[in-house]
Amino acid sequence: MAKQEKSLYAIECRKITKTFGQVLANDEIDLNVKYGEILALLGENGSGKTTLMNMLSGIYHPDSGQIFIGGSEVKINSPVDAMNLGIGMIHQHFKLVEAFRAMDNIILGTKGKKEKNKVTSEKIKEISQTYGLEIEPEKYVCDMSVSEKQTVEILKVLYKGAEILILDEPTAVLTPQETEKLFQILRKMKEKGCAIIIITHKLQEVLEISDRVTILRKGKSIDTVETSTCDAQKLTELMVGRPVSLEINHPPVKESKTILKVVDLTVYKADGTKAIDDISFDIRSGEILGVAGVAGSGQKELCETIAGLMEASKGAILFHKENLLGKTPSEIIEKGVSMSFVPEDRLGMGLVASMGMTDNMLLKSYQKGKGAFVNRKPAREMAEGLIKQLDIVTPGTETPVRLLSGGNVQKVLLGREIESAPSVLITAYPVRGLDINSSYTIYDLLNEQKKKNVAVMYIGEDLDVLLELSDRIMVLCHGKITGIVDTQGTTKEEIGMMMTGENKFSDQEKEAQR
Amino acid sequence: MSNGAGNRQNEPFARVVKRAELSTGKIVLLRLAAVALSLIAGGIFIACVGQNPFVIYGTIISGAVRSVMAFQGTVKVMIPLLVTSLGVTLAFKMKFWNIGGEGQIIFGATCATFFALFCSGMNHVLLIIVMFLAGFIGGGLWGLLPAIFKVKYNTNETLFTLMLNYIALHIVSYLRDGPWMDPGSQGFPKIARFDKNASLDKLFGIQFGWLIALLLVVIIFVYIKYTKQGYEISVVGESQDTARYAGMNVKKIVLRTMFLSGGICGMAGMLQATGSDITLTTSVAGGVGFTAIIIAWLAQLNPFSILLVSFLFSVLEKGSSVVQSNYGLSTDCADVLQGIILFFILGCEFFIRYRFLFRKKEGTK
Numbered sequence: 001m002a003k004q005e006k007s008l009y010a011i012e013c014r015k016i017t018k019t020f021g022q023v024l025a026n027d028e029i030d031l032n033v034k035y036g037e038i039l040a041l042l043g044e045n046g047s048g049k050t051t052l053m054n055m056l057s058g059i060y061h062p063d064s065g066q067i068f069i070g071g072s073e074v075k076i077n078s079p080v081d082a083m084n085l086g087i088g089m090i091h092q093h094f095k096l097v098e099a100f101r102a103m104d105n106i107i108l109g110t111k112g113k114k115e116k117n118k119v120t121s122e123k124i125k126e127i128s129q130t131y132g133l134e135i136e137p138e139k140y141v142c143d144m145s146v147s148e149k150q151t152v153e154i155l156k157v158l159y160k161g162a163e164i165l166i167l168d169e170p171t172a173v174l175t176p177q178e179t180e181k182l183f184q185i186l187r188k189m190k191e192k193g194c195a196i197i198i199i200t201h202k203l204q205e206v207l208e209i210s211d212r213v214t215i216l217r218k219g220k221s222i223d224t225v226e227t228s229t230c231d232a233q234k235l236t237e238l239m240v241g242r243p244v245s246l247e248i249n250h251p252p253v254k255e256s257k258t259i260l261k262v263v264d265l266t267v268y269k270a271d272g273t274k275a276i277d278d279i280s281f282d283i284r285s286g287e288i289l290g291v292a293g294v295a296g297s298g299q300k301e302l303c304e305t306i307a308g309l310m311e312a313s314k315g316a317i318l319f320h321k322e323n324l325l326g327k328t329p330s331e332i333i334e335k336g337v338s339m340s341f342v343p344e345d346r347l348g349m350g351l352v353a354s355m356g357m358t359d360n361m362l363l364k365s366y367q368k369g370k371g372a373f374v375n376r377k378p379a380r381e382m383a384e385g386l387i388k389q390l391d392i393v394t395p396g397t398e399t400p401v402r403l404l405s406g407g408n409v410q411k412v413l414l415g416r417e418i419e420s421a422p423s424v425l426i427t428a429y430p431v432r433g434l435d436i437n438s439s440y441t442i443y444d445l446l447n448e449q450k451k452k453n454v455a456v457m458y459i460g461e462d463l464d465v466l467l468e469l470s471d472r473i474m475v476l477c478h479g480k481i482t483g484i485v486d487t488q489g490t491t492k493e494e495i496g497m498m499m500t501g502e503n504k505f506s507d508q509e510k511e512a513q514r
Numbered sequence: 515m516s517n518g519a520g521n522r523q524n525e526p527f528a529r530v531v532k533r534a535e536l537s538t539g540k541i542v543l544l545r546l547a548a549v550a551l552s553l554i555a556g557g558i559f560i561a562c563v564g565q566n567p568f569v570i571y572g573t574i575i576s577g578a579v580r581s582v583m584a585f586q587g588t589v590k591v592m593i594p595l596l597v598t599s600l601g602v603t604l605a606f607k608m609k610f611w612n613i614g615g616e617g618q619i620i621f622g623a624t625c626a627t628f629f630a631l632f633c634s635g636m637n638h639v640l641l642i643i644v645m646f647l648a649g650f651i652g653g654g655l656w657g658l659l660p661a662i663f664k665v666k667y668n669t670n671e672t673l674f675t676l677m678l679n680y681i682a683l684h685i686v687s688y689l690r691d692g693p694w695m696d697p698g699s700q701g702f703p704k705i706a707r708f709d710k711n712a713s714l715d716k717l718f719g720i721q722f723g724w725l726i727a728l729l730l731v732v733i734i735f736v737y738i739k740y741t742k743q744g745y746e747i748s749v750v751g752e753s754q755d756t757a758r759y760a761g762m763n764v765k766k767i768v769l770r771t772m773f774l775s776g777g778i779c780g781m782a783g784m785l786q787a788t789g790s791d792i793t794l795t796t797s798v799a800g801g802v803g804f805t806a807i808i809i810a811w812l813a814q815l816n817p818f819s820i821l822l823v824s825f826l827f828s829v830l831e832k833g834s835s836v837v838q839s840n841y842g843l844s845t846d847c848a849d850v851l852q853g854i855i856l857f858f859i860l861g862c863e864f865f866i867r868y869r870f871l872f873r874k875k876e877g878t879k
Contacts (some may be wrong), residue, residue, distance in 0.1 A: 061529060309758055330761025339759075350759060352752045362745065363760040372741050 009068065010035045010195030011087075016065035018051055024462050025051040026067070027219040035163070038186060040210035040227070041199045044435035047216040049181065049199045050092075053166050055199075057089035058082035069164070070373045081156070083109075088157025089166040094149050096141045102152045103137040106159045127158050130190050146294065147178040148438055154185070164195045171205055172461065173295045176496035183209050203232040204463070215239055216336035241438055245263035248443050248468040251451055256284040259455045260306075260424050261338070265315035267298075267305050267479075277479040282422060283455040288446060290470030290487070291459040292495055298479035299459045303428050306330040307339035319424070329379065333364050338422035340413050350413050357383040361416055386415040390441065407438030414445060425449055428459035444471055463492050477501045529868045536866060545669045552858035556851045560818040563847065570837055570859055574848075577836025578829040584836075586720045592791055592828035593723040593800075594619065598806035599725075600734045601778030601815070605657075607738060608771050609751040609813055610687060614660065614675025615779045616720075616803025617682035618653040622780020623787040624686055625652030627705070627794040630712035632788075639709050645712070645784055653780015654773040656682060661772035667766040679803065686796050694794075705794045714789035720790030728821075730778070747771055779803065812859060813866040827852075 009032045026048045029252045033039045044047050054060045056067065058076040066073055068482050069085050076082050096105050115123075121137045128135050133151050140147060140181070148171060157165060167186075171179045186196055188211060200206060207227060214224045215238045223238055237243050259284040269274040283289050293299060304310040306317055307375055308329040317324040326334055351360050361379040369375040378410040383397040387396055390411045394404050401409055414430055427446070431439040444468065449456055460466045466473055467487050474484045475498040482498040536544070557567030578588045589791045598615045623738065626649040633641060660674035682877035689705065696706035738744040745766045750757045756857030757764050787794050809827060813819030 063531075307759065315660070326760065328763075329758060333761050350756065352749055352756055354752055359745070359748075363749065363756070366742055366745055367761075373744050373745070374740060374745050 008034060008071075010037075010070060011197075012068040012071075013052070013056075014066045014068070016052065016055065016062045018048075018055060018060060020299070025220050026055075026062070029216065029219070029221045029222075031146045032219060033197055034162070035195050036190055036193045036210065038190055038210045040206040040213045040510065041197055042201065042203075042206055042213050042235060043054035043216035044239055046200070047239075047368070048219040049216055050168060053089060053168060053197065053199060053215070054390050056082065059086055066354060081160070083160050086163040087166065088160060088162030088164070090150070090157065090168065090170060092168045092170075092172065094153055096149060098142040100146070101138055102135060102155075104444075105141055105152055106137070108155050108156075110160060121323075124155060124159065127320060129154060130183055130192065131158065136139040136249060141234070146173045146296070147175075147181070150174070150193055151180070163193070164196045164197075165189065166199075168186065168199045169201075170202060171202065174303040175499045176295050176492065177500055178289075179205070185271065203235055204464075206235065207291060217241055218427060230503070236436065243382045244436060244440075248350055248440070248465065248469060249447050250273075251447055253471055254451075256286050256452070258282045258488070259285050259320065261318040262306075263316045263436050265305065265312055265313045267301050267310055267318065268354050269301065276305065276312075279476075280315075280482045281474055281481060281484060284456050285423070285455045286450060286453045287471040288450050288456040288458050288469055290473040291457060291476060292463060292466050292473055292499060294499055295461070297476040298467045299476060301479075302476070303339055303426055306332075306337065306426060313387065330367065333420075334424040337426070338417045338420055338424065340417045340428070351401055351409065353402035354400050356396070357386070357394065358397045360401055360412060361386075361419075364416070365422065380417055382416075385413065386419070388444075390415050401454070410434060410438070410442065414442060418445065418449060422454060424455045424457070426457045429461060430458075431465075432461070441463075441511050458461050463495055467492065467495075475499055524792035528636075528872050530868050530870060541866055544866055545859065548858045548862035549667060549855070550576075552855040555858065556854045557630070557856060559850060560847075563843065564602040565843060569661055572843070573837050574833030576828060577840075584832070586718075588825075588832040589720050589724050590783055591831050592824055593721070593727050593789070594802045595806060595809060595827060596727045596821060596824040597723075597730060597782035597785065598779050598802050599809040599824055600730050600817060601653075601782065602727040602803075602806050603734065603773055603775075603777050603810045603815050603817070603820065604738075604747065605775040606780070606810055608747045608766065608768065610661070610664070610772060610775075611672045611732070612656065612657065612660075612772065612775055614678050614776070614803070615806050616674065616799045616801070617679035618656045619783035619786070619799040619803055620682040621656040621678075621783070622649040622777075623783030623798045624655030624682070625649060625696075625699045625780070626784035629700070629789055630708045631770055632705065634709035634712045636711075641712055642788075643713065645788055646781070648655060649780045649784025651780070653783060654777030656780065657772045658769060658775015661769050681800075683796060684799070686794060690794075691795065707793045708788060712788060713792045714785070716748050723785035723786070723789045726781075726785065728801050728877065731817045731821050738817075740748075742762045742766075743770070768826040779806075785861050808856060812856075830855075 012032040014030055015028040016026050016031075017028055018023075019507065029043075029052055031052065032083050038467065041049050041053070051403075055062050056076065058079045058081050061077065067076060068074070069087070074085060076087075097108070100108070103117070103124055106122055106124055107114070110275070118514060123488055124135065124137045133155060135148070135151050137157060139148075144152070152174075154165075158302065170182060174182060188196070188455065198209065207230070210227045212224055213230065213235065215225055215235070217220045217239060225238070234304055247392045249371060262282070263280050264278055265276055265280070266274065269275045291299060293301075298477075303311050306324065308324065308331070312325050315325075319335060319337060324335075324337070358376055358380045362374060362376070365379075366374055380397055386392060387394065387397070392404070392408050392411050401412060410430060412440070414427065417425060417427070430446075432441050433443065443465075446456055448456060458466070458470055460469075469489070470487055472484060472486055473490065473495060475482045475495055477499055478501065482501055485494070521578065524663065539551070555569070560567040560570050577584060579585050582837050596767065598619060602612050626645040628646055629641065629645045633644070636644070656678060657675075660669070660671050660678065664671050664673060686755050691703045694705050696705065714723060717725060746757070749762065750764055750767050754764050757767070784797055787798050791798060795799055795820050804826065809820060809823045811817040813823045817865070830848060830852060834845050834851070837843050837848070
């Protein structure tokens with residue numbers, strides 16, 4: 001019996017359960033992967049995908065349930081155990097030592113005597129040739145692009161002899177072209193007999209790469225299906241639990257006047273590198289300007305410069321023909337330019353995690369009242385209003401926002417920004433990590449602002465959404481604008497090309513550039 | 515299953531698991547249990563040094579509150595503890611690790627002493643007010659210094675404030691041995707006793723610092739909870755990025771708060787020198803700056819809890835000095851007791867957030 005299992009499954013999980021405090025993160029989850037197979041793990045945020053994978057890689061320990069590797073039951077108590085069992089995890093956020101060369105990172109944590117550089121280098125090259133990876137072992141990690149770093153991560157686990165690979169949202173930081181390259185590598189690994197689990201919430205990718213899909217919902221494994229028998233609609237239904245429409249509203253632009261104009265803007269980061277390199281564009285009222293680009297192309301710096309949090313070295317930001325550069329953040333807020341940035345950890349900026357909704361409503365307006373005391377009454381009323389309006393699920397206005405779920409936290413953040421009735425609304429990654437339903441609520445909110453003639457700048461990750469939601473798309477690459485195009489008459493591929501740095505301006509913009 | 519003993523992948527005996535948020539009642543119960551346990555452990559310690567723990571505990575409490583005079587003594591111990599705890603609370607609320615309460619006390623006391631020694635002829639009320647301000651500003655400047663370096667060069671405030679403690683201490687030593695040495699002490703290095711005009715008045719037999727301390731409890735509570743500046747402190751403490759994003763001037767807030775924090779500690783120094791010691795010595799702070807840190811955290815930065823905790827600390831300290839004179843048990847033993855109590859109470863914080871999960875026996879479900 002055990003032997004037969006060995007030939008069948010690389011990993012088999014039976015009734016895995018894990019709780020954090022009162023939260024049931026994994027509830028009797030069953031999951032199995034064969035050797036030579038790619039399994040996609042699909043689920044909305046908070047459905048327990050990452051928790052489950054962290055248990056396989058020894059970071060967490062299940063409360064109950066059994067894990068079988070190659071047919072025999074194992075207990076994985078630490079990442080070292082996982083490594084010895086041939087499980088390698090590639091995390092969403094790279095775990096590399098920036099100041100080390102690729103090869104140093106790859107051999108980090110391996111047992112045995114350190115070999116000569118040349119020997120290691122040869123070994124790495126051998127492995128990379130087998131799987132079709134491109135790498136320079138002598139290159140320093142800090143000099144690498146995101147996709148190169150990912151290659152190092154993959155090599156790190158292959159070098160340690162992993163046969164079971166877990167990738168947590170590997171494509172989030174890649175351009176469409178780089179994603180294609182990654183998929184080719186994964187297919188090659190599959191041919192060599194590796195078992196691969198890939199976590200993602202991009203449906204297209206699931207359909208493209210996986211053999212089977214396991215769907216998790218609210219900590220339970222709902223179903224496992226053959227990918228070939230599925231389409232995006234069916235997968236969404238399984239994920240959400242009911243049929244949903246995947247269309248995003250796109251109200252027409254009514255009138256459009258330039259409100260905010262960025263001219264020849266150059267911004268340096270604290271470490272002296274150029275974050276934004278001589279860019280010019282404008283934001284118009286009543287339209288949504290989408291901003292596309294690989295993570296770290298200058299989006300964050302652009303937001304912070306407009307909001308007055310970063311200093312620009314050259315150029316100007318004109319709001320109704322008045323330069324915003326040199327003004328303090330509070331002056332800019334007062335003028336009606338609102339910026340909401342949802343960082344990777346969601347709470348980092350914009351909300352105070354340990355405070356309740358009331359106190360968070362106060363954040364940008366607490367200075368308004370007279371005297372030395374804070375007036376909490378209007379803030380409380382506003383919080384109560386938002387709870388009703390946006391269906392925010394919270395025990396009360398004084399419950400710390402860190403206890404709310406991700407979707408609700410983002411509704412609080414965006415709701416506050418909208419309540420301040422801005423004339424320019426800059427929002428970065430507002431649907432980051434949100435489930436499908438909450439995402440659509442956010443899109444509706446943005447569209448409503450557009451109808452109210454607010455100029456909206458939407459910085460997003462998902463190109464499909466950007467194409468459907470925005471009126472124009474601006475593409476950033478290494479701090480430069482590689483194109484501003486109308487969404488009608490452009491394609492995902494074209495934008496993908498621009499994300500890698502190929503210039504393409506629409507005729508109109510070309511003229512403006514001159 | 516085949517998971518035999520001796521397998522290196524054996525499950526660990528116990529694991530730490532985060533627990534669900536406990537109700538307030540349960541948390542209070544847990545803390546009371548911790549206090550009870552610490553008293554038992556302390557009792558074992560007392561028994562080990564050959565005393566009867568019940569008698570000793572009884573003496574500590576009765577020694578602190580048995581008579582009006584004893585109680586006055588306890589309050590006297592409490593004043594600097596309470597004021598300093600409130601001072602460091604402001605900085606801690608902002609997550610600025612002000613370990614320099616000690617130095618701020620000393621420097622505040624030193625500044626006040628200048629007026630006590632050299633302007634003692636002034637009108638009494640005016641002199642007290644001037645000394646008060648001197649203590650506040652002196653301590654404030656001593657707290658401002660590390661804050662300036664922090665906002666300008668991002669220096670480590672923990673080390674900076676700690677080192678300033680020693681500088682303040684040795685400034686007092688220098689003044690004592692040199693410029694401010696009491697001419698009437700025949701070469702013995704000490705600073706003269708203050709003129710009666712320069713010492714604090716008494717209210718109900720204790721220096722009136724206790725009234726100021728009590729007022730300060732309310733003021734700090736209102737300041738943190740209801741004012742704009744208090745709100746700013748909380749936001750900066752949570753995340754400087756968020757504060758900047760909200761348009762706050764973080765540097766200004768850090769500087770202002772550290773000035774206030776140091777100033778209040780300096781006030782404690784002034785109260786101690788002019789109210790209790792009636793002179794300036796190198797032991798004017800006497801570790802209060804450090805004990806205050808413990809008090810502030812034990813009370814979870816809540817001013818009213820600080821009042822309670824600092825009172826309990828004072829009872830322990832005053833009571834153990836009585837134990838020393840009655841039973842010859844050194845006050846160092848009281849420090850050990852204090853340590854034991856702290857160990858249990860701080861340890862119980864861990865159990866409020868986590869619990870242990872033990873390995874199940876093989877085969878059991």
